[in-house]
Amino acid sequence: xxxxxxxxxxxxxxxxxxxxxxxxxxxxxxxxxxxxxxxxxxxxxxxxxxxxxxxxxxxxxxxxxxxxxxxxxxxxxxxxxxxxxxxxxxxxxxxxxxxxxxxxxxxxxxxxxx
Amino acid sequence: xxxxxxxxxxxxxxxxxxxxxxxxxxxxxxxxxxxxxxxxxxxxxxxxxxxxxxxxxxxxxxxxxxxxxxxxxxxxxxxxxxxxxxxxxxxxxxxxxxxxxxxxxxxxxxxxxxx
Numbered sequence: 001x002x003x004x005x006x007x008x009x010x011x012x013x014x015x016x017x018x019x020x021x022x023x024x025x026x027x028x029x030x031x032x033x034x035x036x037x038x039x040x041x042x043x044x045x046x047x048x049x050x051x052x053x054x055x056x057x058x059x060x061x062x063x064x065x066x067x068x069x070x071x072x073x074x075x076x077x078x079x080x081x082x083x084x085x086x087x088x089x090x091x092x093x094x095x096x097x098x099x100x101x102x103x104x105x106x107x108x109x110x111x112x113x114x
Numbered sequence: 115x116x117x118x119x120x121x122x123x124x125x126x127x128x129x130x131x132x133x134x135x136x137x138x139x140x141x142x143x144x145x146x147x148x149x150x151x152x153x154x155x156x157x158x159x160x161x162x163x164x165x166x167x168x169x170x171x172x173x174x175x176x177x178x179x180x181x182x183x184x185x186x187x188x189x190x191x192x193x194x195x196x197x198x199x200x201x202x203x204x205x206x207x208x209x210x211x212x213x214x215x216x217x218x219x220x221x222x223x224x225x226x227x228x229x
Contacts, residue, residue, distance in 0.1 A: 042205055042219030105159035
């Protein structure tokens with residue numbers, strides 16, 4: 001059971017480039033999330049999804065886009081990368097029931113924009 | 115807006131000692147969950163312990179326990195018999211029952227266990 005997987009682990013982008021961070025979970029979780037973690041800070045929610053075909057903005061969505069065409073996959077798209085997007089990105093998933101609310105995290109992607 | 119404050123940026127203790135990490139939060143809601151997550155150097159986020167706000171009994175998980183003071187909006191984590199593998203960043207987080215299921219995170223406490 002792989003849990004939540006993310007690719008790539010590391011990436012360096014030039015200003016203005018675009019890329020997609022991949023996230024896949026094999027736990028049949030309905031909820032998925034994208035966070036960013038800046039140095040010395042906690043996580044901030046970028047986007048989340050409550051199920052296939054449904055996405056919504058979190059706290060810091062500007063400069064990002066997401067899609068959720070399947071239950072398993074939740075890619076994060078960066079358009080026109082900026083230095084302010086240098087961060088570590090975490091994908092997470094959870095199964096929302098009355099008694100289950102833990103979020104399971106992927107290993108993260110370290111992105112540097114120069 | 116909800117906020118989570120961890121006032122200790124860094125702590126260090128000797129192996130086998132007990133250490134307490136503090137966390138305070140601010141919310142006007144009555145129903146929520148509180149979490150402590152551990153982030154070792156591998157960067158993986160690992161759930162350590164959780165507490166439902168409606169439960170008065172403090173949660174425990176082996177060497178980890180919490181002191182949940184709802185009126186004071188305080189949620190501290192106690193690690194007993196600390197081990198070298200406990201060295202990590204520790205994050206406190208709150209999840210409201212009526213929110214869009216997002217976690218609000220503190221800035222973290224770096225815990226170093228010295229041999």
